[in-house]
Amino acid sequence: xxxxxxxxxxxxxxxxxxxxxxxxxxxxxxxxxxxxxxxxxxxxxxxxxxxxxxxxxxxxxxxxxxxxxxxxxxxxxxxxxxxxxxxxxxxxxxxxxxxxxxxxxxxxxxxxxxxxxxxxxxxxxxxxxxxxxxxxxxxxxxxxxxxxxxxxxxxxxxxxxxxxxxxxxxxxxxxxxxxxxxxxxxxxxxxxxxxxxxxxxxxxxxxxxxxxxxxxxxxxxxxxxxxxxxxxxxxxxxxxxxxxxxxxxx
Amino acid sequence: xxxxxxxxxxxxxxxxxxxxxxxxxxxxxxxxxxxxxxxxxxxxxxxxxxxxxxxxxxxxxxxxxxxxxxxxxxxxxxxxxxxxxxxxxxxxxxxxxxxxxxxxxxxxxxxxxxxxxxxxxxxxxxxxxxxxxxxxxxxxxxxxxxxxxxxxxxxxxxxxxxxxxxxxxxxxxxxxxxxxxxxxxxxxxxxxxxxxxxxxxxxxxxxxxxxxxxxxxxxxxxxxxxxxxxxxxxxxxxxxxxxxxxxxxxxxxxxxxxxxxxxxxxxxxxxxxxxxxxxxxxxxxxxxxxxxxxxxx
Numbered sequence: 247x248x249x250x251x252x253x254x255x256x257x258x259x260x261x262x263x264x265x266x267x268x269x270x271x272x273x274x275x276x277x278x279x280x281x282x283x284x285x286x287x288x289x290x291x292x293x294x295x296x297x298x299x300x301x302x303x304x305x306x307x308x309x310x311x312x313x314x315x316x317x318x319x320x321x322x323x324x325x326x327x328x329x330x331x332x333x334x335x336x337x338x339x340x341x342x343x344x345x346x347x348x349x350x351x352x353x354x355x356x357x358x359x360x361x362x363x364x365x366x367x368x369x370x371x372x373x374x375x376x377x378x379x380x381x382x383x384x385x386x387x388x389x390x391x392x393x394x395x396x397x398x399x400x401x402x403x404x405x406x407x408x409x410x411x412x413x414x415x416x417x418x419x420x421x422x423x424x425x426x427x428x429x430x431x432x433x434x435x436x437x438x439x440x441x442x443x444x445x446x447x448x449x450x451x452x453x454x455x456x457x458x459x460x461x462x463x464x465x466x467x468x469x470x471x472x473x474x475x476x477x478x479x480x481x482x483x484x485x486x487x488x489x490x491x492x493x494x495x496x
Numbered sequence: 497x498x499x500x501x502x503x504x505x506x507x508x509x510x511x512x513x514x515x516x517x518x519x520x521x522x523x524x525x526x527x528x529x530x531x532x533x534x535x536x537x538x539x540x541x542x543x544x545x546x547x548x549x550x551x552x553x554x555x556x557x558x559x560x561x562x563x564x565x566x567x568x569x570x571x572x573x574x575x576x577x578x579x580x581x582x583x584x585x586x587x588x589x590x591x592x593x594x595x596x597x598x599x600x601x602x603x604x605x606x607x608x609x610x611x612x613x614x615x616x617x618x619x620x621x622x623x624x625x626x627x628x629x630x631x632x633x634x635x636x637x638x639x640x641x642x643x644x645x646x647x648x649x650x651x652x653x654x655x656x657x658x659x660x661x662x663x664x665x666x667x668x669x670x671x672x673x674x675x676x677x678x679x680x681x682x683x684x685x686x687x688x689x690x691x692x693x694x695x696x697x698x699x700x701x702x703x704x705x706x707x708x709x710x711x712x713x714x715x716x717x718x719x720x721x722x723x724x725x726x727x728x729x730x731x732x733x734x735x736x737x738x739x740x741x742x743x744x745x746x747x748x749x750x751x752x753x754x755x756x757x758x759x760x761x762x763x764x765x766x767x768x769x770x771x772x773x774x775x776x777x778x779x780x781x782x783x784x785x786x787x788x789x790x791x792x793x
Contacts, residue, residue, distance in 0.1 A: 335673075342673045351666060
């Protein structure tokens with residue numbers, strides 16, 4: 247039996263900051279995800295891959311508190327947060343970046359980041375300055391409204407907004423979807439930088455091959471259930487995974 | 497001509513207050529609150545009752561604002577907020593607010609009767625102010641409308657609450673995952689809008705000279721035309737819409753009919769909807785908005 251918690255990659259890795267156990271959720275009808283269990287560790291990229299309709303986005307929404315799970319548990323830093331509404335999860339250390347509509351279009355870059363820090367007790371300005379170092383493009387146009395930004399810049403802003411609360415867990419729903427290849431590479435560079443600061447990054451992506459290359463650990467989700475898991479690179483070498491979910495040439 | 501322009505400014509001022517409040521309610525809920533007019537009615541009754549007891553117009557104005565704020569907060573807490581939380585579509589919430597409007601009107605009839613209540617303040621002697629002939633009361637109404645609008649503008653553009661209000665208005669789900677309690681922001685917005693609409697009910701009642709339980713509903717229809725014509729959910733567009741509708745309504749009454757006499761004020765609503773129809777033909781989402789949704793979508 248494989249353990250629910252990923253085996254350490256090297257040395258003694260810290261325990262997971264996000265634990266999802268037997269999560270079942272949907273939109274009122276039959277459950278879209280059924281008893282899904284995953285975990286994400288600090289300083290690691292954890293990916294969820296699987297075919298369209300596997301329930302990847304639903305899983306993220308259930309974790310982020312946008313839909314209420316009907317069964318199972320979610321723990322952040324050991325604290326049970328199951329069923330808490332989205333706005334309360336932010337202060338528990340969980341930040342979620344949706345796939346589309348992930349910035350406030352009529353707010354400026356700075357206002358978007360101000361809002362990102364809405365639940366912070368203080369230090370909003372200092373945090374914005376820190377993030378401007380990580381995302382210099384945003385600093386240069388901090389008074390521009392978000393709807394005037396290019397797709398890549400918008401994604402950068404969405405990432406920065408999520409990071410405003412110093413999250414322990416950053417959840418990304420297809421961060422590079424619809425972006426030019428040049429920007430996809432840039433986004434992954436930023437995600438790697440974020441990971442290196444000790445954040446647990448949980449990501450789902452269309453581009454399975456690229457995602458598995460970056461992921462220290464990945465879960466394959468099929469029809470709303472756990473199918474396989476393992477280190478990203480190992481899954482890439484797995485004939486079955488590649489044939490079924492990655493495709494030879496992607 | 498200039499006398500009419502003076503009247504028009506008063507009408508536009510009251511309309512602007514009502515329409516900006518209505519558009520704020522819309523902004524945080526994505527629903528046209530059909531019971532908005534009853535906030536004005538509540539303001540008028542509260543002002544009248546307090547004025548009778550205290551004799552102070554200032555106390556009446558404060559009472560109107562507070563009554564409006566509390567009624568609007570109750571509307572959100574009891575009906576609109578829960579419907580939205582349970583995932584009702586905007587159409588369903590829209591109809592719920594229509595029902596709420598009738599309920600409030602009839603409750604007011606039970607307590608106060610359906611008859612008109614006369615309510616006039618001494619307008620003072622008209623004076624020439626710049627090009628306009630205005631009474632001191634007119635000047636107070638116009639000045640207070642400008643002051644309130646400016647205050648709202650500062651709150652919305654500068655404060656943390658104002659940014660949260662805009663965030664909820666632009667994307668409620670994203671606001672929530674950003675840590676903003678959207679329900680609480682919407683409730684606070686309703687209270688704020690209610691303060692403004694309650695005060696508008698007071699000035700409307702005293703400028704008309706009487707009111708009854710249905711008085712707010714009639715004005716709501718004109719408010720709706722102003723807000724939709726200007727661009728629902730957009731404070732600036734709504735203001736322009738209100739001034740435009742206010743001007744047209746007053747000037748329509750100066751048109752001399754072929755047989756002598758003038759166009760009756762009873763046609764106000766018809767004119768207001770004519771403006772709305774024309775605007776919607778040209779710009780279905782309103783004049784000053786790039787919104788994706790119209791009021792009934």
